[in-house]
Amino acid sequence: MTEKKFRYAAGISLVAIVTAVTGMIFSAGCRDGRLPADTTSLQLPGDAQKAKKELKAMRSSLAKMVPAKPYIVVDTHSNRIYLRTADKIIIESKCSTGSGGEYIDQASGRRWIFETPHGSFRINSKTKSPWWRKPDWAFLEEGESIPKNEEERYDPEMMGDYALGFGNGYFIHGTIYERLLGINVTHGCVRVGSEDLKKIFDAVPEGTALFIF
Amino acid sequence: MFDNRRFIPVVLLLIAAAMAGCGGKEDESAAGKDSGEAGELATLQDEYCVLKSELELAKSDSLYLVIDAPGERLVLKQRGTVLWDQPIEVQGDGDGPKVFAASFVGDSRRFVRKVEDVHLYAFSEQSPDSVLKIVSETVRTTIDRMQRIIPERFDISWQDDLILEVVTGIPGRPESKFSNILTAIHRIFQQQGHGAKLVIRMDASRSVTFYRIAARGLPTLVIPG
Numbered sequence: 001m002t003e004k005k006f007r008y009a010a011g012i013s014l015v016a017i018v019t020a021v022t023g024m025i026f027s028a029g030c031r032d033g034r035l036p037a038d039t040t041s042l043q044l045p046g047d048a049q050k051a052k053k054e055l056k057a058m059r060s061s062l063a064k065m066v067p068a069k070p071y072i073v074v075d076t077h078s079n080r081i082y083l084r085t086a087d088k089i090i091i092e093s094k095c096s097t098g099s100g101g102e103y104i105d106q107a108s109g110r111r112w113i114f115e116t117p118h119g120s121f122r123i124n125s126k127t128k129s130p131w132w133r134k135p136d137w138a139f140l141e142e143g144e145s146i147p148k149n150e151e152e153r154y155d156p157e158m159m160g161d162y163a164l165g166f167g168n169g170y171f172i173h174g175t176i177y178e179r180l181l182g183i184n185v186t187h188g189c190v191r192v193g194s195e196d197l198k199k200i201f202d203a204v205p206e207g208t209a210l211f212i213f
Numbered sequence: 214m215f216d217n218r219r220f221i222p223v224v225l226l227l228i229a230a231a232m233a234g235c236g237g238k239e240d241e242s243a244a245g246k247d248s249g250e251a252g253e254l255a256t257l258q259d260e261y262c263v264l265k266s267e268l269e270l271a272k273s274d275s276l277y278l279v280i281d282a283p284g285e286r287l288v289l290k291q292r293g294t295v296l297w298d299q300p301i302e303v304q305g306d307g308d309g310p311k312v313f314a315a316s317f318v319g320d321s322r323r324f325v326r327k328v329e330d331v332h333l334y335a336f337s338e339q340s341p342d343s344v345l346k347i348v349s350e351t352v353r354t355t356i357d358r359m360q361r362i363i364p365e366r367f368d369i370s371w372q373d374d375l376i377l378e379v380v381t382g383i384p385g386r387p388e389s390k391f392s393n394i395l396t397a398i399h400r401i402f403q404q405q406g407h408g409a410k411l412v413i414r415m416d417a418s419r420s421v422t423f424y425r426i427a428a429r430g431l432p433t434l435v436i437p438g
Binding site for chain 1: 257260264267271276289293296298340353355361419425
C-alpha cells in the first residue's frame with residue numbers, strides 16, 4: 001500500500017470511529033430514562049361502546065384542566081406576553097422579565113435572585129395607579145439604608161399606571177423604562193408597555209389564569 | 214304430457230344457489246362489519262393512547278411539546294393548556310408531518326418520547342453585546358443571561374433516528390464547524406435507518422422560544438394523522 005493510500009484509509013477510519021463514538025454519545029442520553037407516559041402497553045376496552053364512554057370521560061378530564069376563559073401567558077424566553085385562548089391570540093406584546101441576576105447583602109448575608117417565577121398562577125389583584133412598596137433589596141442595591149419609616153418605602157412612579165398581582169409580591173405592571181422592553185432586566189416582575197398593559201388590564205378579571213414559562 | 218316433476222331438481226338447485234348467494238352476501242357483510250369495527254377500535258385505541266398520555270403529562274405540571282400531525286402544528290403545553298403554538302410549514306421535500314408522526318409512533322406504538330439531543334448549526338444574537346453590557350451592569354447580571362440566540366438552523370432528535378430540523382433563513386455563524394460536521398455525518402447515518410426527518414421553516418422570532426424550550430429531556434407527544 002502506498003503512503004498516500006494508507007493516509008487515505010487512516011483518514012476514513014478515523015472519521016468512521018469518531019462518527020460511531022459521537023453517535024453513541026448522542027444516543028445514550030434518554031434511552032433508559034423513564035418516559036412520563038408509557039403508551040406501549042395501554043389497552044382500550046374491547047367493546048366499542050365502553051371504549052367511547054371511556055374516551056369521553058378522558059376528554060372531559062383534560063378539558064377541565066384548561067381555563068374556560070382567556071388566559072395570560074408570559075414567555076420569558078422571548079420576553080413576550082399574550083392574552084389568549086387555546087386557538088387564538090387576543091393581545092400580544094413585548095415585555096421584560098427577570099434578569100436572573102443576584103444581589104448579596106454583605107452585611108447581613110441575605111441573598112436575592114431576580115428571576116420571574118415559572119409555573120401556573122392566578123391574577124389575585126388589580127390596581128390602578130399602583131405605588132411600589134420597595135423591598136429591602138431596592139435600598140441595599142442603591143447603597144441606602146433600609147428605612148425605619150414604612151412611608152419611605154413607597155414609590156408612586158415605578159409601576160406605571162396598572163398592576164396585576166399574582167402572588168408573593170410579583171406583579172405584571174407598567175414601566176418607566178419602555179426602551180428596555182424585550183430584554184430580561186427586571187427583579188422578577190413582568191413589565192409591559194403602557195398601551196398594551198391597559199388593554200390587558202381592562203380585559204382580564206381577578207382570578208384569570210396566568211402561565212409563565 | 215308435461216311432467217312437472219322433471220323440473221323439481223332444477224328448481225331445488227336454483228333455490229340452493231340463490232340461498233348460497235345470499236349467504237355469501239351475509240358473510241361478506243358480517244366480515245365487512247367486523248373489519249369496520251376493528252378499524253374503528255384501532256382509531257379509538259390511538260386516541261386512547263394520546264389522551265391517556267396527555268392526561269399524565271398534564272398532571273405533571275411541566276412543559277411538554279405536542280406534534281399535532283393532522284392539525285399540522287407544534288404546540289407547547291402545560292397542564293393541558295396551550296402556551297405557544299406554531300403551524301408546521303414544511304421546507305423542502307423531506308417527510309411530511311403525518312409520515313414523521315407515523316414513524317414516531319412506530320410499530321411499538323410509542324406516542325411519547327423525550328428529546329434526546331438538540332444541535333444548533335448556526336445562529337445570530339438578538340441584541341448587540343455592547344448594549345447588553347451597559348444594561349447588565351445596571352441590573353447586576355451577566356450578558357449571557359440576557360442574550361437571546363436567534364437560530365439560523367437547528368435540529369431536535371428523538372430516539373430511533375427521528376429528526377425535526379428547523380430553519381429560519383436568518384444568516385448566522387456556526388458555533389463549532391467541527392461539531393456541525395460530526396453531527397451532519399451522524400445524521401446521514403441516521404437517515405439510513407428507519408427513522409424520519411421533518412424539515413420546517415419557522416419565523417426567527419418564534420424560533421427563539423422554540424430553541425430554548427426544546428431542551429434534552431423535553432417530553433414530546435405525537436398526535437398521528
